[in-house]
Amino acid sequence: MNRFRAHALAAAMACFVLFAILAIAAPAAVAENQAVLQSDHDLLEAIAKADQRAAEALLDAEFTRTDRAGKTFSRQETLPNIAALASENEEQVVVRDYRQVVLVTGIHRLPAQNVRARFVRAWVQRPAGWRALAFQETIFAEKLPEHRLGFGSPSGGAPVDCENPCKSVPYAPAGKSEQEVVAMWQGVERSVLANDVDAWIPMFTDDFIFVTPDGAPPMGKSDRIAMIKDLKRTSTTLIPPQVVSMQVWSFGDSAVMRSEHKPLKGRVLHVTRVFVKTSGHWQIAFGQQTAIEPPASATP
Numbered sequence: 001m002n003r004f005r006a007h008a009l010a011a012a013m014a015c016f017v018l019f020a021i022l023a024i025a026a027p028a029a030v031a032e033n034q035a036v037l038q039s040d041h042d043l044l045e046a047i048a049k050a051d052q053r054a055a056e057a058l059l060d061a062e063f064t065r066t067d068r069a070g071k072t073f074s075r076q077e078t079l080p081n082i083a084a085l086a087s088e089n090e091e092q093v094v095v096r097d098y099r100q101v102v103l104v105t106g107i108h109r110l111p112a113q114n115v116r117a118r119f120v121r122a123w124v125q126r127p128a129g130w131r132a133l134a135f136q137e138t139i140f141a142e143k144l145p146e147h148r149l150g151f152g153s154p155s156g157g158a159p160v161d162c163e164n165p166c167k168s169v170p171y172a173p174a175g176k177s178e179q180e181v182v183a184m185w186q187g188v189e190r191s192v193l194a195n196d197v198d199a200w201i202p203m204f205t206d207d208f209i210f211v212t213p214d215g216a217p218p219m220g221k222s223d224r225i226a227m228i229k230d231l232k233r234t235s236t237t238l239i240p241p242q243v244v245s246m247q248v249w250s251f252g253d254s255a256v257m258r259s260e261h262k263p264l265k266g267r268v269l270h271v272t273r274v275f276v277k278t279s280g281h282w283q284i285a286f287g288q289q290t291a292i293e294p295p296a297s298a299t300p
Helices: 027-048 052-056 075-085 176-193 197-203 221-233
Strands: 059-066 072-074 088-098 101-110 115-126 129-139 204-211 242-251 254-262 269-278 281-291
Touching: 027 052, 027 075, 027 088, 027 101, 027 115, 027 129, 052 075, 059 075, 072 075, 088 269, 088 281, 101 254, 115 242, 115 269, 115 281, 129 254, 129 269, 129 281, 176 197, 176 242, 176 254, 176 269, 176 281, 197 204, 197 221, 197 281, 204 221
Parallel strands: 059 129, 204 281
Antiparallel strands: 059 072, 088 101, 101 115, 115 129, 242 254, 254 269, 269 281
């Protein structure tokens, strides 16, 4: 059975018609995909109807919603105003199957603001069924940004002491799987700091997708490899942003990391990552970053 299956999903908020094209898989796997897609459909319907009770049954106890401005709301904060999640005209929708973690990603329009945003809805398999762990939006750039963001701050030739995150983070993993995930991710940060593309490559799945905070089209593995090689060619060192907060959830051979990072320069980033374990080794399969806008009072 293929680990990654892309499905076409069209959601029209007016009629909530759901279409899914499933790859060939075992009957049990097809049933699970149908179950999570139905849960995603039901959540969209609950949002459109402002049905707090229906939404409550679908949101994980540790659910968070992060809007395109980077403001994050807990489950308790989200439910009383569930209609605020309303969107329409979903496009470029892809369902990404990572075993016990399934992502629904794409672009939708936010009618209240008349803007488009890139979104990810992260579903996790709990004993009681599929539950939404995260709903995150990132700005959609109508024009390509001049410079890509979300990779670290240039050192400018100054010495770099990457204590956080390369050596330590302000988070204590709860179990072996969480420890492995955090340690593996720290190895990624060290490889980026050193522009060590050979060390970086095996730590990411071939179908890795990275949604950057600049709103530009998502990057794939080959895009990141080319970027790291160019940084090495130009002797440019990027300092990884420090971890402000972190939490990891393990689901067998899948894991989700939620974290916030403070770059040397620029805005704090809210990040959702998905990890999968294959042949005994953890790899990053997906990452989405959202830049957190400073409070209005903090802007000049």
